[in-house]
Amino acid sequence: MKLPIQLISGIILTSIFIAAVALSFVWTPHDVTILTIADKLQAPSEKYWLGTDHFGRDMLSMLMVGARTSIAVAIVAVGIGIGVGVPLGLMAAANRGSLLDEVIMRGNDLIFAFPSLVIAILITAVFGPSALNAILAIGIFNIPVFARVTRGAALSVWTLDYILAARTCGKRALRISVEHILPNIANLLIVQGTIQFSLGILAEAGLSYVGLGAQPPTPSWGRMLADAQTYIYNDPRLAFLPGIAIVMMVLGLNLMGDGLRDLLDPRIRRER
């Protein structure tokens, strides 16, 4: 099977960031916790490949460590969405039309109706800004997304013959959901997971930009942009670099998501 070009470019882009994060745990060009004020706002050089920020910290090292924050927040937020949303969606589909189904779906509609960023701001404002609260705030809004996708896909699987066969064998709804439904809708969940992952990165950047995400001294791309705003007249480079990092990471994930969907959805593949 021929791999779509966007899937390949998406995987390459995403791998670069994941590799940079992995590398940052063992090695960064410079230590981001040490401020070298004498070297502040330096242009890219042999010593500092991407230059330094207003505290004399190496920009490349800051971007590498900052990627950790973005990726960690987004991954855990997607994990919350999958961990809670998928079981809810499976339950709703298994008990289609029941009160439980109705309650789960109305609850989803309710969370869906909230402007997520506004509520994320509210949560982080009341409970104090931190990466953990940012994760919770973003994660809660992933729950209805996964519940909906899971329920929709599971409902169509429930009508298939092999499910009927499993039921005649005496398997119960829980076992059918886990053994037969889940593996058959995993494709869709992976695609949705990629999309939510990229949205999570954007949301985390937004929250840290307004000061409600990870707190200093933990570097994060959003915070770097907020700091850069003061220096945008003198040194726009500080604003370019983290922004480009966010765009590339999100672009990579989106391309990967689109590519995976094309690859996994036979209906679209035929059209191509």
Add this chain to the structure above:
Amino acid sequence: MIRFAASRLLSLTLSLIMASVVVFAVVEVIPGDPAAYMLGLNADPDAVNALRDELGLNGTLWSRYFGWVSGMLAGDFGQSYTYRVPVSELIAQRLWVSLPLTFLSLLISTLIAFPVGLIAAARRGKPSDYAIMGVTQLGIAVPNFWFAMLLVLVFAVNLQWFNAGGFAGWENGLFAGLKSLFLPAIALALPQASILARVMRSSLLETLTQDYIRTARAKGLTRAQALRRHALRNALIPVLTIIGLQFSFLIAGAVIIENVFYLPGLGRLIFQGITQRDLVVVESVVMLLVFSVILITFLVDLAYAAVDPRLRSGR
């Protein structure tokens, strides 16, 4: 239609009740004593007690909740603790920035997305289609506040066509006001326009595979004619859905963009409320934003049912 509207109205009311309970719980119940929170760690106990009285915190949870909701229904959002004016007055002032900003960006986003999506669909598989798909893919990945900073850098710092921030005020004329909102509206609109253009394209392509389009083509219409006369109107339904959804994103996005451009809108009011620990302001403005999003969703639902009778029967 009336039955459909009534059932939607019921679910609208339920959503609003639930939303108010959630906002009330997050702001007033979970943090413990709101008065102590607002005054900070080293507050004088007498001052905390005085504030508790002022905020009516000594009543039961139920009476506080009902007091808050009935006040809002009557247009009374409470008294801001830091500004010492009614919150409704603050909201009324700020609304004149946030509302035009949201509508301007919705307008810009739609004006860009429609022709772009149409061109991409009409030239499917040609270089212009690929170019549009590439640019919109990039547009979705750009965080709007970063795009806002780039706009400031190019059009305010370098070209000096616009101010880098602040709001000129409507009293200085419509043009001055719109000029201060232009860059923020563009920044908000770009990612939304990219999404909308892609939805427009795929919706048109989906419609073009329908039988009635083949019939139209068989009658001798060219692809472009069939697209214009038959596909466009039918393709608009999913596009309208997305426009409705985008309203919620724009409201949330405006909260951040207003901070980039120092615009005195509702978003900035929320942040000022947060930094000054003015919970009365935060609670009311958040509730107002949630209310407007839920209301818009309701209106969009009704609009569909009016346009497409198929949607009225069940969900």
